[in-house]
Amino acid sequence: MTKNTLNPIFSSYDKIQSLYDEIFDENSDVREVYKKLFELYSGLSIDDYGNLNEMAKASFFNQGITFQVYSDTKAQEKIFPFDLFPRIIDHDEWDTIEKGVLQRSKALNLFLHDVYHDKKIIKDGIVPIEMISSSSNYLQSMMDIDPPGGIYNHISGTDLIKHSDGKYYVLEDNIRCPSGVSYVMCNRGALKKALFGVFNHYDIHSVTDYAENLLExxxxxxPHGVDVPTAVVITPGIYNSAYYEHSYLAKTIGIELVEGRDLFVENDFVYMKTILGSKRVDIIYRRIDDTFLDPLEFKQDSAIGVPGLFAAYKKGNVTIVNAPGTGVADDKAIYTYMPEIIRYYLGEEPILNNVHTYHCSKEDDLKYVLENVNELVVKPVDEAGGYGISIGNRLTKEEIETLKETIKKEPRKYIAQPIMSLSVHATYIEDTNSFEQRHVDLRTFTLLGNQKDFVLRGGLTRVALKKGNLIVNSSQGGGSKDTWILKK
Incomplete structure (x- = not known):
């Protein structure tokens, strides 16, 4: 370990040489893109920083920037943890990321159209039929349906890590109901309030253009034949973990936030109840899982869906964003085929690397995983939010044996990957009133439309606040940072 004494707030910063530190290089010198920021923060004492941190927390609380955690004995509403020391990505590095996530989103959209139509990729032996048919997110109801504009994954969230080799790797693709973009915009606002002067020294891309691009x-x-469409955001309600985001996006975009009870279907058209009477709805940005969307088509006991919605969708009278059935493409088992999917549909080499992945439904992969669990990260293919992940070198012998038995019972449900060394970033830790290294990842947001595409030039840098933890999700105790993309 080495310590940095050039800056008061980093006086006790321990730099572990084996980890890729995004601020300090291998010689413990400040990397070029951080030099000005490092200098600007040098005028603060650690107590000054702690006071600013408290101000940011109060700001988040007053604005209601919270999330629900369900892993405890009861649901708890918590302030989204935010660190005032931003992450900076230079323009050349970002250019590769932007091209790479757009490439993946386009390839996944073509994949979705194919698996719900001709299934050419299956017939050509690129992706096995059992990977599709056994996915819990594959909807037979979507067969031969053409969504308006030919777009399935209008909104994609791609999770990346920077490995110890300095390269970016994609951990997973999120294209069902990817969340977190509201925190990107709130983080920027909070940092500007607390430390406005630092923005005068960097030329960075705005993140406030996301809302207007999403609306576009x-x-x-x-739907065909509609001139001036009416769009809404549909939410499960105030007790959902991401309700703050649902309400924030509706307000920022300038459209109504509704629950299922606010909508009804008549003659295969969707209407919204208003104080002035019913109003036709043309576009639904849904934050409800597939099987809860329509009790007449999916789960009959769903109290948060809209009876008849899917029939209206099949008739082309309403657009659902993202399209039902997209989850088959962000199944972590399909992730293992992403390089082949990109080559097959786009005729291009993948721009971003996949993490080498073992799928337990394959006999050889299963054998390897069972023999090497202690060196692997095991993930369920259909979970989100960091739930169900097991990191082999953190498990006891008894836990490893239990995990092996669990995998053997349902091998299709699990993948495994090498334990990647996520990069670390200096992060303020309240308990110690000091800066410490913490592992980070990056969720980017890509929009696909009928006439344009858009990648948000920023992202959600998620931070594993527990020392040594590799799971960054807020539901697992993680926090976030503002992410600055430098202009050319």
Whole structure:
């Protein structure tokens, strides 16, 4: 370990040489893109920083920037943890990321159209039929349906890590109901309030253009024959873990936030109840899982869906964003085929690397995983939020044996990957009133439309606040940072 004494707030910063530190290089010198920021923060004492941190927390609390955690004995509403020391990505590095996530989103959209139509990729032996048919997110109801504009994954969240080799790797693709973009915009606002002066020294991309681009994307996939579409955000309600985001996005975009009870279907058209009477709805940005969307088509006991919605969708009278059935493509088992999917549909080499992945439904992969669990990260293919992940070198012998038995019972449900060394970033830790290294990842947000595409030039840098933890999800105790993308 080495310590940095050039800056008061980093006086006790321990740099572990084996980890890729995004601020300090291998010689413990400040990397070029951080030099000015490092200098600007040098005027603060650690107590000054702690006071600013408390101000940011109060700001988040007053604005209601919270999330629900369900892993405890009861649901708890918590302030989203936020660190005032931003992450900086230079323009050349970002250029590769942006091209790579857009490439993946386009390839996944073509994959979705194919698996719900001709299944050419299966017939050509690229992806096995059992990977599709055994996915809990594959909806037979979507067969031969053409979504407006030909877009399935209008909104994609791609999770990346920077490995110890300095390269970016994609951990997973999220294209059902990817969340977190509201925190990207709130983080920027909070940092500007607390430390406005630092923005004068960097030329960075705005993140406030996301809302207008999202609205444009939504309106570009309006149903045929609609001139001025009406769009809404549908939420499960105030007790959902991401309800703050649902309400924030609706307000920022300038459209109504509704629950299932606020909508009804008549003659295969969707209407919204208003104080002035019913109003036709053309586009639904849904934050409800597939099987809860329509009790007449999926789960009959769903109290948060809209009876008849899917029939209206099949008739082309309403657009659902993202399209039902997209979850088959962000199944972590399909992730293992992403390089082949990109080559097959786009005729291009993948721009971003996949993490080598073992799928337990394959006999050889299963054998390897069972023999090497202690060196692997095991993930369920259909979970989100960091739930169900097991990191082999953190398990006891008894826990390893239990995990092996669990995998053997349902091998299709699990993948395994090498334990990657996520990069670390200096992060303020309240308990110690000091800066410490913490592992980070990056969730990017890509929009696909009928006439344009858009990648948000920023992202959600998620931080594993527990020392040594590799799971960054807020539901697992993680926090976040503002992410600055430098302009050319």
């Amino acid at each position: 994307i939504l309106e570009s996939v309006k």
